[in-house]
Amino acid sequence: MxxxxxxxxxxxxxxxxxxxxxxxxxxxxxxxxxxxxxxxxxxxxxxxxxxxxxxxxxxxxxxxxxxxxxxxxxxxxxxxxxxxxxxxxxxxxxxxxxxxxxxxxxxxxxxxxxxxxxxxxxxxxxxxxxxxxxxxxxxxxxxxxxxxxxxxxxxxxxxxxxxxxxxxxxxxQKSIHIIDITVNGSQGHSSRIKQEVSAIHEAARLVLWAEEKMNALINSGSIDPRFNPPHSSLHTGIINGGIAPNIIANKAFLSLDIRCLPQDDASQMYQDLKDYCKSREETLKSIFEGFRIDVAENHPIVPxxxxxxxxxxxxxxxxxxxxxxxxxxxxxxxxxxxxxxxxxxxxxxxxxxxxxxxxxxxxxxxxxxxxxxxxxxxxxxxxxxx
The missing domain is CATH 3.40.630.10 (Zn peptidases)
Structure with a gap:
């Protein structure tokens, strides 16, 4: 042949x-x-x-x-x-x-x-x-x-x-780690936004956390000019949640793609994400006891x-x-x-x-x-x- x-x-x-x-x-x-x-x-x-x-x-x-x-x-x-x-x-x-x-x-x-x-x-x-x-x-x-x-x-x-x-x-090559995150908030009338916990709002904070984390790595000087882009990247590729504009969403889902330079610690980045989610849970449980952020690996870190x-x-x-x-x-x-x-x-x-x-x-x-x-x-x- x-x-x-x-x-x-x-x-x-x-x-x-x-x-x-x-x-x-x-x-x-x-x-x-x-x-x-x-x-x-x-x-x-x-x-x-x-x-x-x-x-x-x-x-x-x-x-x-x-x-x-x-x-x-x-x-x-x-x-x-x-x-x-x-x-x-x-x-x-x-x-x-x-x-x-x-x-x-x-x-x-x-x-x-x-x-x-x-x-x-x-x-x-x-x-x-x-x-x-x-x-x-x-x-x-x-x-x-x-x-x-x-x-x-x-x-x-x-x-x-x-x-x-x-x-x-x-x-x-960079490592890759894809993480699936499910935010569990409380459902209610949209006028009660301060009395409930919107899963969509918390998901949005996670998107911003990822972008701020990426910018912090860049500003710290963690750069490798051999790569394009020359820094570790954090990117939210999927986000969804909610059923109507006047209903506070009790569930939202997002998927985070993390690609690390060899010099950056992908495992530590994953731990930082889990720590942030834990801190948000502790902050918002006083408003809604059932608030929870579930963090799961879509697949293990590819080194x-x-x-x-x-x-x-x-x-x-x-x-x-x-x-x-x-x-x-x-x-x-x-x-x-x-x-x-x-x-x-x-x-x-x-x-x-x-x-x-x-x-x-x-x-x-x-x-x-x-x-x-x-x-x-x-x-x-x-x-x-x-």
Whole structure:
């Protein structure tokens, strides 16, 4: 199968974040095992989802993990011109489908080069590490990484996370933490606004708290010019509540997106939010005893990435892509999990992140071929690496 054939097969599986992914992971598993490579599946508790890992090459320290995810974001209400789950090649030399860029293009490159890998005389091993539920919080990465560390007696050195970067090495990313907040106030006539506790008004205070927190971090000098924006960000993306303009709302909901610089403590920020909510509860219980603010994680913190500018993994990427000029991103990926587990980690993959998560997502044929060449060059590098 060509890399384009493999990509066409991968995008035909409409596996969204949070959903059963066994159809695509079993297809990948069968494909890999056909080349005589032993695989391991790491299931969730209900065995409705699985991650996959395998090793190609010798059982020695210093290998390279190629990391990707099998899930994609939804297509509902997006104005697609073609079937999102059928790879369509257009005269502009782009390949259109959901996941073509984010990030099944990278998976296709890895799988396409597998026949070369198994025949190569690798001096260091290559590992595939493919997860589920990346798009809803990188939920499967910790268990997969833990299973990799327990399965192999040797220790991989590098992790390449193949998110779309136009094959530019990305050495740092912000963390992300999404928090759902439900405000429980008291219902009443709008004329009694001072005698009741409006959930909407308290939700508005939380929005302002988040903005003031962000501004305070900026004013304190917590800046990293490598990022855009160069500071941690707090953003309210969802807010709703109330049933009529003349009824004090007894319930409101908001969702807060926090993206922290590597130097800022995401866990402390979450604690600061909970402390503020607690203080508001204590202040307003004298007006309404049942006032409560429920704070819950939409998903755990996805850790930041902050690979050293002097890390050898940058040279590795330069050797296999010709691109030594690194950058940073404000989106989150599984790279932070790999870095925290002790692997020199970097983001580098084919396609542009500007095409991800939108209607008519595509990867150019040129980028797909360059991604293929990157993996082929990795094989050549590891054949002579000692």
């Amino acid at each position: 060509t890399v384009q054939d493999i990509l066409a097969k991968l995008v035909s599986f409409p596996v969204f974040g949070g959903e059963n992914n066994l159809n695509i992971i079993n297809w990948i598993n069968d494909y890999i095992e056909n080349f005589g490579v032993e695989t391991s599946l790491v299931y969730n508790e209900t065995k409705t989802k699985a991650s996959l890992h395998c090793r190609i090459g010798p059982s020695v320290d210093g290998g390279v993990i190629l990391s990707g995810h099998t899930d994609v974001v939804p297509v509902k209400e997006q104005p697609w011109d073609t079937n999102p789950f059928e790879l369509v090649e257009k005269p502009d030399d782009n390949l259109y489908a959901r996941g073509s860029c984010d990030m099944k293009g990278f998976l296709a490159c890895c799988l396409s080069v597998l026949p070369i890998m198994v025949k190569a005389k690798l001096k260091k091993p290559i590992y595939f590490a493919f997860t589920y539920d990346e798009e809803v919080g990188c939920l499967a990465a910790p268990s997969l990484i833990d299973h990799i560390k327990k399965t192999y007696s040797e220790k991989p050195r590098y992790a390449i996370i193949g998110e779309a970067s136009m094959l530019q090495p990305i050495i740092a 930041s990435l902050n690979t050293s500018e002097n890390s050898d993994v940058i040279d590795l990427i330069g050797n296999i892509t010709g691109n030594y000029e690194w950058s940073t991103v404000s989106y989150a990926s599984e790279a932070g999990h790999y870095s925290n587990a002790g692997f020199e980690s970097i983001i580098c993959g084919p396609g542009s992140i500007a095409q991800a998560h939108r209607a008519n997502e595509y990867i150019s044929k040129d980028q797909l071929i360059k991604g293929l060449e990157m993996i082929e060059n990795l094989v050549k590098h590891l054949e002579i690496s000692i």
